[in-house]
Amino acid sequence: MPKIVDHDARREEIAQALWRVVRRDGIRAASVRTIAAEAGWSAGAVRYYFPDQDGLLSFAMELVSRRVGDRITALTARGGAKGSPTVVVLRYLEEALPLDAERKAEFDVWLAFMAQAQAESGAGTLHDTVETVHNGLRELCAELVNALAEAGALRDGLDLRLEVERLHALIDGLALHAAIQPNHTTATRLRRLLRLHIDSLLSEKPLQTKDFSSTERQVRRKPD
């Protein structure tokens, strides 16, 4: 029997080379040859694992999707539901934000893939993965909001369905801002904004933690 390599591992390796090319030079530079050079193989070797480049693109995109999904499920397996409801919510949602270099890199290529998927108007492999991830994040938001509601932690009069959408939009907006202006929207600021939003949904004053934002300037209505 000849040399046997782990095909799946090889494919992931090539996909990660694709990520690096996309991040460095944009998706326009993601050709079979440049990716092969980046991965350190010949173009023929790459084509042995990916017969056409559309398959390479969609695989690389689904790998991003799988990565973030795995992080979420790993968090659950590790007892991510331990602690007070708001702590659990923050822990999960912070996992969806580009707080470190690795996740920022993932989000950058995800952004490129989203833009490319918009071209396949309505349907297509890329578009489907975008929808899957998008719905998955929405469902996560829904579960977390529902958990807060069942714990009786939410303030009165909230429209749960709308709050799920608002939270979901905020998460994606924050991620986008972190990608666009990482120097302005830093990791700590992301965390603080997320916490601020969750707190605004709660009925009681939240428990104070070490990075409580008491240093922020507060505005008070001028007395009349």
Added chain:
Amino acid sequence: MPKIVDHDARREEIAQALWRVVRRDGIRAASVRTIAAEAGWSAGAVRYYFPDQDGLLSFAMELVSRRVGDRITALTARGGAKGSPTVVVLRYLEEALPLDAERKAEFDVWLAFMAQAQAESGAGTLHDTVETVHNGLRELCAELVNALAEAGALRDGLDLRLEVERLHALIDGLALHAAIQPNHTTATRLRRLLRLHIDSLLSEKPLQTKDFSSTERQVRRKPD
């Protein structure tokens, strides 16, 4: 004197052809020849107005930026500041959301440009326009929040700086969601979510309008 054409108008026409190509086939298909074919001219004619394609790309991107900027200033010129502060805020922010087909098209190409700009890591023409637009929208959010604060409409204890960031992120997140799932995140839902967020910042119950969301299911804490 020979035939004289309006160069700026021609450039805008070509840039719009670029937009159509990007929207239909993605930024990867945005070559000089495909754009020329889309615009109905020869490649040589296009290159007469844009010596190189990097200039074409950045011009097309800045045109998007100019379009949305013009809409905002046009709104101001038309007396956009008339009415109660919250009405003014909603009017301005809705202008930044892809509520109709034209603005959705603009956002789609804007998304592609943002992804491409991420490749020029840190600097570059595209990156600069992204930052300009991004800072412009943030400044708009800041002005609107400040207007609400000066009108005494905001609830107590808000951190203005953080609220500006949160509003800004929500706007971009909503726009992204409208682009990704237009069937789910419809124009009316966008408006409702934006209104919900603004209302959550106010100290008093907002004035009711015709599209008041009384039809939405409300959640009330179970009595203990």
Added chain:
DNA sequence: ACGACGATAACACAGGTGTGCTAAAAAGGG
């Protein structure tokens, strides 16, 4: 009418692109 000049088209060239095909290399079992 005609010439001058902006506008358009066409061609050339070197290189890149996806993809099919084929030959060489590598590696473990007999």
Added chain:
DNA sequence: CCCTTTTTAGCACACCTGTGTTATCGTCGT
């Protein structure tokens, strides 16, 4: 050792790419 099967590299082809360069066309003032 050799042989079989997987893996890798290489080449070929037709086409597309950006960018020069050049020639033709159209239109206006004279």
